[in-house]
Amino acid sequence: xxxxxxxMTIAIGFLITVLLSPICIxxxxxxxxxxxxxxxxxxxxxxxxxTPTMGGxxxxxxxxxxxxxMANKVNTAGIGYELWLLLFVLxxxxxxxxxxxxxxxxxxxxxxxxxxxxxxxxxxxxxIFYLILRYQQFPTYIQIPGTNFQWDLGWGxxxxxxxxxxxxxxxxxxxxxxxxxxxxxxxxxxxxxxVLAWYGFPQHEVSIFALAVVGxxxxxxVFxxxxxxxxxxxxxxxxxxxxxxxxxxxxxxxxxxxIIGGVFVIETLSVIIQVISFKTTGKRVFKMSPLHHHxxxxxxxxxxxxxxxxxxxxxxxxxxxxIEVWL
Numbered sequence: 593x594x595x596x597x598x599x600m601t602i603a604i605g606f607l608i609t610v611l612l613s614p615i616c617i618x619x620x621x622x623x624x625x626x627x628x629x630x631x632x633x634x635x636x637x638x639x640x641x642x643t644p645t646m647g648g649x650x651x652x653x654x655x656x657x658x659x660x661x662m663a664n665k666v667n668t669a670g671i672g673y674e675l676w677l678l679l680f681v682l683x684x685x686x687x688x689x690x691x692x693x694x695x696x697x698x699x700x701x702x703x704x705x706x707x708x709x710x711x712x713x714x715x716x717x718x719x720i721f722y723l724i725l726r727y728q729q730f731p732t733y734i735q736i737p738g739t740n741f742q743w744d745l746g747w748g749x750x751x752x753x754x755x756x757x758x759x760x761x762x763x764x765x766x767x768x769x770x771x772x773x774x775x776x777x778x779x780x781x782x783x784x785x786x787v788l789a790w791y792g793f794p795q796h797e798v799s800i801f802a803l804a805v806v807g808x809x810x811x812x813x814v815f816x817x818x819x820x821x822x823x824x825x826x827x828x829x830x831x832x833x834x835x836x837x838x839x840x841x842x843x844x845x846x847x848x849x850x851i852i853g854g855v856f857v858i859e860t861l862s863v864i865i866q867v868i869s870f871k872t873t874g875k876r877v878f879k880m881s882p883l884h885h886h887x888x889x890x891x892x893x894x895x896x897x898x899x900x901x902x903x904x905x906x907x908x909x910x911x912x913x914x915i916e917v918w919l
Contacts, residue, residue, distance in 0.1 A: 598790070601662045601800055605807020608654040613647075613815050617822050620644035643820060646693045648828020651808045652686045655679075658804035659797075666796045674842050675797040677724055678835060684717040685761055685834040689826035704826065711758070714834075718757040721838065722750050737848045737912075738919030756837040756846060763856040764833030765826060766863060766882045771818035773884060773898045777855045777905040778832050779809040784852045784909035785839045788916055798842050805835065818895050848916060854908030855901055859883055 621644045656679055663671050691713075692704035704710075732749035733742045745752060768774040786802035789795045812828075815821045824832075833856070840849035850857055862883035869877045879889040887897045 597662065597666060597800075598786075598803055601658060601803040602807035602810070604661060605654050605658040605804045606811040607807075608657055609650050609808045609811025610814055612650040612653060613811070613822070616647065616650050617644055617815065620646055620822070643823060645697060645823040645825040646690065646827050647812065647816070647822035648686060648689060648693075648824035648826070648831060651805075651812050651824060651828050652682060652831055654808035654811065655682060655801070655804045658807060659801045662800045662804065663797050666800060672797055673724070673728055674795065675801055677721065678798065678801045678838050678842070680724075681717065681721055681757070681838045682831050682835045684720075684831075685714070686827050686831035688713040688717070689828065689830035692830070693825040693827050714758045714761055714830075715754065717834070718754040721757060722753045725753070725841075726750075731844070733844075734846050735844060737845070737851070738915045752846065753841060756841060756849065757834050759860075760837035760840075760849065760853065760856065761830050761833035763853070763860040764836065765829040767856050767859045767884070768824065768829040769882060769884050770888075770894050770898050771820035772813055772816050773901055774824065774829055774832070775809045775813045775816050776898065776902045778836070779806050779813070780902065780905045780909050781836060781852050781856075782806050782809070782839070784912055785836065785843065785845070787913065788845065788848075789839070789843050791917065792843060792845075795843055798839055801835075802839055805832070818898065845916065848912050851915065852909050852912035854911075855905045858904075862886070 659675060659679065660671070663675050688705075688710065692710060696704040705713075732746055733744040734749075734752070735742045764774065764778065767777060782802045782805040786799050786806060789799035789802060809832075812822075812824065816824065836853060837849060840846055840852075845852075859882040862878060863881045865877050866881040869875060878886040880886055884897050884901060887900075888894065892900075
């Protein structure tokens with residue numbers, strides 16, 4: 593695999609998303625698939641009401657097409673199970689997110705699927721993912737980044753996989769709260785895994801998938817950057833979160849996901865801390881959670897919050913690359 597393949601993969605993903613957008617965005621607008629805004633959210637977000645959502649459909653289509661085209665270029669013997677597995681996780685969580693989005697916009701229910709319904713779907717897809725890995729006799733050890741220390745979890749690896757996939761899906765979903773915030777931070781994180789999958793084992797098909805995500809997200813940012821003309825919705829955020837966990841698992845960089853996906857971890861922790869603090873003391877640590885809303889309410893402009901989080905995401909990704917490549 594060479595740099596030409598990398599550039600082509602990102603470029604194709606970018607172009608497909610950009611070309612789909614002028615078709616999909618007006619279509620979503622005609623169907624009145626507009627974003628509903630939570631009343632308890634920042635008041636400045638009310639102006640976003642009605643902006644087309646479910647744009648994650650464009651991202652998923654772009655990733656699937658780009659991955660299949662480019663994987664055939666790097667693997668003439670046929671596409672391996674890893675890519676099919678990644679596409680299964682992506683599509684499965686995208687479908688779950690689509691149902692959630694559809695209920696929100698078509699039935700005018702702000703919360704979409706119930707928490708139990710959503711969790712049941714997430715657990716089922718994660719379990720199938722694990723069972724396929726087990727059938728493929730996938731190794732059950734985890735490795736400490738930057739060291740040769742390995743620890744075989746045995747059956748405990750099943751629990752780790754399910755927690756990772758479901759947890760990452762929800763963590764990434766929490767980050768999708770400002771124009772371009774998730775698209776940018778996710779593109780950076782997937783880019784880091786794409787590089788590691790290329791130079792590490794190497795796992796070319798996993799790298800192709802990750803780079804296809806980068807291209808699709810950069811294309812989406814053309815229309816999602818502030819002021820956003822479309823939102824990805826749960827269709828995009830749930831599927832991206834599950835997909836990045838699947839990439840980390842297939843590359844045996846499970847622990848490194850916590851570092852490379854540091855922004856998603858921080859956003860999730862801010863929610864956990866806020867809930868625990870309010871329930872135990874009646875006081876809030878942050879003005880609002882997830883954390884990006886806290887800075888909004890401090891008076892930061894939306895662009896300042898987003899660009900700052902992108903920079904933090906880049907620092908975390910660089911740290912992950914340093915640990916894995918140079919230590």
